[in-house]
Amino acid sequence: MDRFLSIEAFVRVAETSSFAEAARQLGVTGSVVTNRIQQLERFLNAPLFHRSTRHVRLSDVGEAFYRDCAEVVGRVNELTDQMRELRATPTGRLRVQMLPGFALGHFGASLAEFNRRYPGIQLDVIVNDRVVDPIEEGFDVAFQIFPAISDSLIERRLFTVRRLFCAAPSYVSEHGAPQHPRDLLAHRTALYSGYPSRNRWTMTRGDEVVALELPGIIRSNSVHLLHDYALTGGGIVCLPTLVASTSLLEGSLVPILADYVLSPMNFAAVYPETQRQGLKVKALVEFLAEQVSPEPAWDVPLIERGWVK
Structure with a gap:
């Protein structure tokens, strides 16, 4: 028995709760x-493990064994990568x-530089805004705005995602600009549907805290769709600055x-x-x-204008 290979297989099954998925990730057969x-x-x-036709879960012995085994596998991968790093570039x-808000307009623009720096790495990038467990879904790394869903x-953290309400100048000219958050209830609003707070929004100004239910006339899981809707003058939208910054600076959107x-x-x-020190x-x-670093380039001019903090 190769103890390390057996321990590695045990860790993968424990993490994925699936013999088949562990085999796929390890590049071997299920048998x-x-x-x-x-x-x-x-x-x-x-x-x-306790096995059934539908579930695989750790036994009491497996639970006790898992954490130390995960550390062993992670440490071996770390040492291997360190040696490879001394001798070669990552391959x-x-x-x-990748989260769509960052993938479109930011990550794509950086890929050419990443390719030049690490020509041996081939990227398989899946763009969506779901909160995923990288272990269960076979990702090496996931980039998202919500907390990790597992302690394993x-x-x-890479940067702060700031948000603000904004609208096209034509909408403001026709309907006026809200002066207080509760004024939003009298306006057409389009909102991102993926936030865990759902329809509940909390805004602060100094010691003032305003909480309100804001269902929105349009709800979407695409911030880019909401951005396009705002540009038409359709209503007030709440956007992350990484999507809205260029339009705000050009004046095609104004902050609300x-x-x-x-x-x-x-x-x-x-x-x-187990990927803690994975070279790629x-x-x-x-x-x-x-x-x-240190502040996202799209936020710096907005901070200087006092539109975000």
Whole structure:
């Protein structure tokens, strides 16, 4: 029995709750993974999983064994990557989930530089705004604005995502601009549907805190669609500044209620514990951190104008 391969198979099954998915991620057949787990169980003289036709879950022994095994696998991967880093540049395929708001207009513009810097890395980029578990869905790293959904995941925060309400000058000319958050209830609003707070919005100005239900005449999971809607003069939208900044600076959109602050969110890289020092993941995360440090370029002029804080 190759103990490390068996331990690695055990960690992957524990993380994915699936023998088939663990086999896919390891690049072996399902029978190989099953055999490695069975060998490890015979060696330990204890079952590591409770299996049924629909579920795979850790036994009490497996629960106790998992964390130390995950650290072992992570440490071996770390040492291997460190040696590769001394001898060569990172190579291989990196499967990435990327938030659309950053993928369109920012990440795409940086890809050529990343390719020049790391020609051996092939990126497989899936663009969507779902909160994913990278382990279960086979991503090496996911970039998202909501907290990691599992304690077994590492979260590296890269920058603050600021939001503000805005509208086209034509809409403001025709309907006027709200002076207080509650005035939004009398306007046509279009809102992003993916925030966990749903229809409830909280805005602050100094010690003043305003909470209101704002259902919106249009709701969408695409901030780019909302941006296009705002440009037509259709209504007031709430957009992340990473999408709205250019239009605000050009004057095709104007800020609404800029003296009130919406709670910011964090754009973060989320990846499995076993990828903590993965060379390809580290290369991409550090590259993006460098691109947006210390403040994102799209926010600097908005901060200087006092439109966001």
